[in-house]
Amino acid sequence: MTAFEITAEEQVELDKALYDALDPLASAIRSRFSGLPEERKWEAEPVEVALSVLAAWKVVDTEVKRLTATAAGTAGAYGASYEQLGAVWGITRQGARKKWPEAVSRPVAAGASANRTVELCGGTAEVTREPGSGGWRWTGVGADGTRGAAEADVRHATPEEAAAHAGAFLKGHARVDGAPMP
Numbered sequence: 001m002t003a004f005e006i007t008a009e010e011q012v013e014l015d016k017a018l019y020d021a022l023d024p025l026a027s028a029i030r031s032r033f034s035g036l037p038e039e040r041k042w043e044a045e046p047v048e049v050a051l052s053v054l055a056a057w058k059v060v061d062t063e064v065k066r067l068t069a070t071a072a073g074t075a076g077a078y079g080a081s082y083e084q085l086g087a088v089w090g091i092t093r094q095g096a097r098k099k100w101p102e103a104v105s106r107p108v109a110a111g112a113s114a115n116r117t118v119e120l121c122g123g124t125a126e127v128t129r130e131p132g133s134g135g136w137r138w139t140g141v142g143a144d145g146t147r148g149a150a151e152a153d154v155r156h157a158t159p160e161e162a163a164a165h166a167g168a169f170l171k172g173h174a175r176v177d178g179a180p181m182p
Contacts, residue, residue, distance in 0.1 A: 004088065018060075026056035069100055070120070070167060076103035077160030103160075116159060118166045121174030125166035127159050138166035142173020 006014065027041055030052035034044030042049065072085055082104055086096035096103070118125040118140070125140025125148075135155025141147050148169045156162035 004090075022053075022056050022060060025059060026053045029055050029059075069103070070163075072096075072100040072103040073160045074164040074167070076100070077158045077164055080104070116163065118163050118170065120167050120170040123170040123173055125163075125170055127162045127166060129159070130155065136162035138162045138169075140166050140169055142170055143175040144173045146173040148173070 027038060030041045030044060030049055031038045033052045033055070034041065034048045036044055044052075075085060075088075080103075081093075082096040083093040085100065085103060086093045089096060089099070091099065115126065115128045118127060118138070122143030123141055125138050127136060127138045129136055133155050135157070136159050137150045137155065139147075139149040150156065150162065150165060156165065
């Protein structure tokens, strides 16, 4: 077993957690797909039920790919190389570069703008370069309406590092069904 493989027990726990997380989404999709109210969602045709579960997995797959790219960018911001990213993902350095072309920081030319928007957990943050210092800062609004920014004396070395800090803020200020996420 390599360091990145999981045990049989971990697989069981992961499967359970994923199915528990998927169920509300699949139920909502199933209800919309079948046209039946939520309380009658299981009365749909079996093929409609199965397709709604598949549709929910597609949504999860898209989100996992987005969050994976964010994690790769964060690792790159902290100094990980494409070789290291590839090793973790089980692909070559070139494969990692192709999969996450912006993950590993490259110096930004003076005067060039690499400003970006981070959208996560229903909130949005802007990452900008400070002209005077060359450092990177972020400002954002979480889904719960909370405004945040990098501390006044903090200048991040790369836009990816600033985006990682902005992402942590957004995750901490998300909303689910009108209430902040745990």
